Amino acid sequence: xxxxxxxxxxxxxxxxxxxxxxxxxxxxxxxxxxxGLHVTEANALIEILGAQDRGLALTQSALAQRVGLTxxxxxSLISRLEAAGxxxxxxxxxxxxxxxxxxxxSVDARLHEFFDPLVERLSAVLSRYPPDLLAxxxxxxxxxxxxxxDYSREQR
Amino acid sequence: xxxxxxxxxxxxxxxxxxxxxxxxxxxxxxxxxxxGLHVTEANALIEILGAQDRGLALTQSALAQRVGLTxxxxxSLISRLEAAGxxxxxxxxxxxxxxxxxxxxSVDARLHEFFDPLVERLSAVLSRYPPDLLAxxxxxxxxxxxxxxDYSREQR
DNA sequence: CCCAAATAGTTACACGGTCAAACTATCAAG
DNA sequence: CTTGATAGTTTGACCGTGTAACTATTTGGG
Numbered sequence: 001x002x003x004x005x006x007x008x009x010x011x012x013x014x015x016x017x018x019x020x021x022x023x024x025x026x027x028x029x030x031x032x033x034x035x036g037l038h039v040t041e042a043n044a045l046i047e048i049l050g051a052q053d054r055g056l057a058l059t060q061s062a063l064a065q066r067v068g069l070t071x072x073x074x075x076s077l078i079s080r081l082e083a084a085g086x087x088x089x090x091x092x093x094x095x096x097x098x099x100x101x102x103x104x105x106s107v108d109a110r111l112h113e114f115f116d117p118l119v120e121r122l123s124a125v126l127s128r129y130p131p132d133l134l135a136x137x138x139x140x141x142x143x144x145x146x147x148x149x150d151y152s153r154e155q156r
Numbered sequence: 157x158x159x160x161x162x163x164x165x166x167x168x169x170x171x172x173x174x175x176x177x178x179x180x181x182x183x184x185x186x187x188x189x190x191x192g193l194h195v196t197e198a199n200a201l202i203e204i205l206g207a208q209d210r211g212l213a214l215t216q217s218a219l220a221q222r223v224g225l226t227x228x229x230x231x232s233l234i235s236r237l238e239a240a241g242x243x244x245x246x247x248x249x250x251x252x253x254x255x256x257x258x259x260x261x262s263v264d265a266r267l268h269e270f271f272d273p274l275v276e277r278l279s280a281v282l283s284r285y286p287p288d289l290l291a292x293x294x295x296x297x298x299x300x301x302x303x304x305x306d307y308s309r310e311q312r
Numbered sequence: 313c314c315c316a317a318a319t320a321g322t323t324a325c326a327c328g329g330t331c332a333a334a335c336t337a338t339c340a341a342g
Numbered sequence: 343c344t345t346g347a348t349a350g351t352t353t354g355a356c357c358g359t360g361t362a363a364c365t366a367t368t369t370g371g372g
Contacts, residue, residue, distance in 0.1 A: 006282075016298055026224060027307070027308050030312075038359095070332080072333090073329070075352085076352090079351095096339085097338045098338095122170065125300060126296070136285070140282070141173065142172055147278055196359090228359075228361070232323090252366075
């Protein structure tokens with residue numbers, strides 16, 4: 001009984017996470033469509049902007065890993081985003097082999113315009129939960145994510 | 157102080173979910189590579205198998221929506237998976253316009269072979285949390301997912 | 313009952329995103 | 343200094359995808 005109840009609960013949780021991944025994917029497509037971008041281009045731009053909002057600059061190889069492309073395809077993708085005026089390449093000064101990718105302010109504004117209303121709503125949802133529960137969920141998600149990433153690394 | 161602490165917590169949670177979506181995406185790519193499939197093909201197959209494991213059969217249009225392709229591209233994709241021997245089309249009897257997609261047992265076995273070890277590990281992680289916390293996280297995730305899907309629907 | 317509109321899926325074609333391989337540039341270690 | 347490793351670029355071929363036109367089926371109204 002307890003085992004079977006746990007299994008059902010686990011499956012519900014994993015299914016909820018899967019549903020979120022699909023929703024995330026769809027929102028990325030929609031954001032990209034608004035800028036006339038292909039799926040992978042949109043995903044890349046979101047990654048670049050997300051990193052930038054946290055004060056980090058992605059290298060090309062970091063970006064390649066996050067969007068699941070080879071170096072060649074990523075270079076090509078960056079060129080397209082650069083040609084569209086959304087980003088620019090910057091050669092790193094400490095290691096001249098490395099390129100970092102920087103998004104323009106106008107496209108950052110577009111990202112916020114698209115996602116900020118959603119974040120407001122999610123804030124409203126989350127504010128109805130007690131802070132210690134949020135912290136526990138955060139911890140659980142971090143552990144789940146780390147477990148998945150470890151497993152993924154082992155399959156390479 | 158409380159507002160700023162909440163915002164940081166909210167952002168950590170959203171970042172955790174984003175990390176999960178990326179990990180999920182990467183695992184899908186790896187599963188697909190093991191079967192010689194392209195990214196979208198792998199995603200589609202996982203959706204078909206996931207539904208089937210829950211006793212449901214996806215229609216082509218449901219699949220199209222889940223993987224974010226047009227009807228034409230989805231039909232083409234299904235043809236390729238069918239040609240590879242992974243699935244078959246079944247015309248629905250109650251509405252002859254509708255096709256449902258059924259995966260073969262051998263590919264279902266491959267999915268479990270790939271993902272079951274990960275599910276075991278995730279079980280171990282989750283079993284260290286109290287059942288009422290799991291239920292609360294489940295509820296939180298469901299609400300977050302529903303909010304995202306509602307927002308997404310509004311952007312169409 | 314009939315017809316028109318709506319719905320679900322198929323087909324064909326052109327475009328362009330991606331991989332793989334070969335390449336250039338740079339760094340690190342011996 | 344040389345060699346091997348690392349990061350990114352370029353090129354060409356392949357094939358996945360969107361679009362538009364189409365076929366088949368269902369639904370609703372007159």
